[in-house]
Amino acid sequence: MLTIALPKGRLMDKALELFQRSGLVQNIDFAESRKLIIEDKEAGFRYILAKPFDVPTYVEYGAADIGVVGKDVLKENARAVYELLDLAIGRCRMIVAVKEGSGLEKVQELGFSAKVASKYPRVTKEFFRSHGIQSEIIELNGSIELAPIVDLADAIVDITETGRTIEENGLKIIGEVFPISARLIANQASYKIHYPELRRIVKSLEEVVSC
């Protein structure tokens, strides 16, 4: 039996739709949302429903053989897992934003040092370091847009789909860190042990992924 870790939330619905279209999932009801483990005996799959940030951890340690997770989480966690396929769902961007009217147009203009609020401290640190800016990271867990408004930070690094929430909160985007989409990841040993089955899953998903 193969164990698959799925991220609870919006991305899971999109992933399941993809799994259904590829024929990997048929008559399984994921609507009973309180369950954390769902078995599909017919297909030989067991699904673990985890917090998105925990999916790479389950996969790295082999508690799950494969998983679905956003590139943002993968980059932030930096876990030793294999990335088998870009599922082209959950598309958004990791961006840098500042207060509207701050006069800043480019990331470089943040100067030699900057206070940056983010839920992604590792990604943020790396991005600013690569631009030669020493950043002081203020780690927040949500409503990141608030930080520049109340003068907690000069800038934020966060994900956005359309940029609307950013604008509505009086912020503007001045740089892109990287584009994001969901990935199919695999445990390193599982990839070898279950190779034929995993390649078959990759092939079936590849056929329905819209690139």
Add this chain to the structure above:
Amino acid sequence: MSFEIPEGTKDLLPVEVKLKNEIEAKLHKQLSSWGYRQVITPSYEYLTTLAQGEESRLDYFSFINESGESIALRNDFTTPIARLANVALADEPRPLRLYYLGNLFRLQRKERKREFWQAGAELIGDRSPEADAEVLALAMSSLEELGIPGWGLDIGHRGILRGILNDSNLSIKAKQEVENLFLNKDFAELKAFVKREKTCNDLLLLPDLRGDAKIINQAAKELSSPSAKIALAEIEKILGALAPYKINNINIDLAMVKDLAYYTGMFFEGFAPGLAGVICTGGRYDKLLGNFGKDEPAVGLAIGIDEVVEVLAMKTSKRSEAIPDLCVVYSQENYTKAINIATEKRLKGESVFITSDSNSLPLAKKYLKLN
């Protein structure tokens, strides 16, 4: 004041030492039974020596000695043994079969042990496919002897991906990027890369080229790179030389890449269910010895002792520590007699300790419970 141990280190308690010793005893027996002789190199060397083998992983504990020279704890055994083979053992007849067992140190292993243990063998001065086959067979029979459940082994070749890249028109930077993508098996990004660079369709075929010996023929048909085909022919010869050993759990993985820069030909990785990393690894390195003088071909293997301990500890739920056979309890007037009895028993091969009657009760209880 707290007395913790530093990040990346571990104390081994009697139960763990017993298991580790049993594993090491099996490895000593196994490696020497194939005609390999043990060498022990220093725990620290000149940084310049270790750096001869390492281009991509500058990962040392280093310090300056009293003469101002840079010294580093060994982070690899193959490089010091290459030095040894070219200096102290330069006049020994070839091929040279050497093995080692000891601890290594790497500073940047995050969330993993920075001091770790390895055993391995090096076959120096033999370029033949039979030499590659011997090292592969030795690696696999060692996993078998150690009793690793469900182990498997993948064989790859540096010349496959290197060949495809050299036959392409990609820049050096782009080639490096592709090697990194294969190292992390980041096939999502690989697909995007090939699409972006409009190059090298061979690269997209590699992820599906893993399987038994039949994969060689399939690869020969599908891949267009002439250099990769030379590597394929080499793998085929090695598999031919491996056949008489009658070992089955082998896969050919043409997408395999290793992060050690010194490999030049065939390389391999052994794995076990439930283990995140590899349990053994190795390959051919025909250019490393040249850094220490004479150019000589060589091929070797390394087995991760910590990984073997991890796998075997998972298998056996109840672990026992080494318990003495006998406890001689004495009262003060019988002290000499107790020592005489203990000595006599020890000569017969039993493990014995003595204790005065006032100390004996808790000790005896501890061992009775364990027994």
